Amino acid sequence: MKHTHCNCGGCHDSCCLKIEDLSVRFGTEPVLEHIDLHMHCGQIVALIGPNGAGKSTLIKAILGQREYEGKIVFTPAGGTAQTLRIGYVPQSPAFDRGDPISVQDLFACCLTRRPAFLPLGKSFRKKVLESLARVHGENLIDKRIGDLSGGELQRVLLALALEPMPQLLILDEPLSGVDVEGMETLMQMLDEIRKTCDLSILMTTHDFSMLERYCDRVVLLSHKILKKGTPLEVLDSEEFAEAFHMGGGGR
């Protein structure tokens, strides 16, 4: 791995996303309190927690869609703080099955100013194909977005989130609605992407089976951070057992 020093705790010399003392409230009710989280390039960090723990809220805060107190700072390796470019793969993408919008159209709507209802030319198509190649999805380009399977849709949205190349990739429940084989493919793809593209990945999940194999760090969240560390440390902790009502340590 490129950033071997990442897991050692120190933040200097590596690019880093720092969330410091972040709090969010709905009206007077606090949803997230005093969140401190550091992420490094090349890391996959999993955000877990029971329903209503504030995982989606934290993501919205990072995306800038929700007001928060505290700081979110991004510093690239050896540089000064700058605006973070985020790629986002939204949760349970609810596309209407009937919409006559092809995958290429979706790319056009997101990436160009030229109207997608007019012919877009060969060079744009080539660009979309290149982008889809990152997720091994070139064959999906002319499919209607409503006709994609859960796994295919995830891959398309992932390809879209990587265009333009972000520094932080956020996936909201990428494993829900995808079968075991699809999960494996997706996680391997993420593993490949973080190595080739040198970005950090933050994902929320309810599926703990993939954590050990693919994630560098796991953050257990329930309004505040209950536990963070390596997948083993978190999955074996008292806090984990308590949060998921499993009684006793371990899985």
Add this chain to the structure above:
Amino acid sequence: MSVWYAFLDLFSMPWLSMDFMKNAFLAVLLMAPLFGILSTMVVTGKMSFFSDALGHSGFTGIAIGVLCGSAFPICWAVLLAVAFALLFSFVRRRTSHASETIISVFSSTAVALGIFIATMNGSSFTKFNRYLIGDILSVSSGEIGLLAIVLVLVLVLWVFASNRLVLTAVHPQLASSRGIPVGGYETLFTVSIAVVVTLAMNWVGLMVINSLLVLPAASARNVARNLRQYHLFSFLFALFAGVAGLVTSYYLGSSTGAVISLYLALCFAVTFCLRKCRG
């Protein structure tokens, strides 16, 4: 207009011999792309019911305009429909009710208010019939000019904003994560629908106008595979129904708006069957 008249005379078609038919034909040709394009977004954005309600609020505007003795009650209709659209966007963002519930609240209020004002002091309702049924044969050259301006404005809007509008309609979270002001675009679109619906109400009629805003795209969805085909088919269906409706109504004497709607319904039925065949 004289060029247009002379041009049509070349074809020497019996139904185009009268000037008012030539006007109506031109109006239909302008309305086909207008409604063809707008309807794609109305359907994609799941706003069919909303556009229906807008027509109702336009009617209220006309009633108010007539009450105030305005020479152009249609201006009142446009103003009221725009206010309605803005108020609707405002309320929808601040409640947890489904949008259809909010739309129903608005549209029934608008209709009730319209009828209340129109029938105040025992006045007769019949003078409003023309707005309910519409009369495309009454379209004047000035109104055709207005229609052309609206069409150009909508085309400009489409060239500059359609990508973002589509994204906002199919996946608001994705749109906003890519920095698109979702609320702003939704409002922009609802306001343009409001303007077009109320302007066209004069000629097509409140009771059938929504078919023009929904059916072309609904039929196109049955067969289109991408945005390009979606727009193209929607436009072609609107054009076919418009021209066929005008000709048929000339020979049968029924209201043009209604015949156009029936042709659109036919388009939907045919494309629906084609979709079934395609599997």
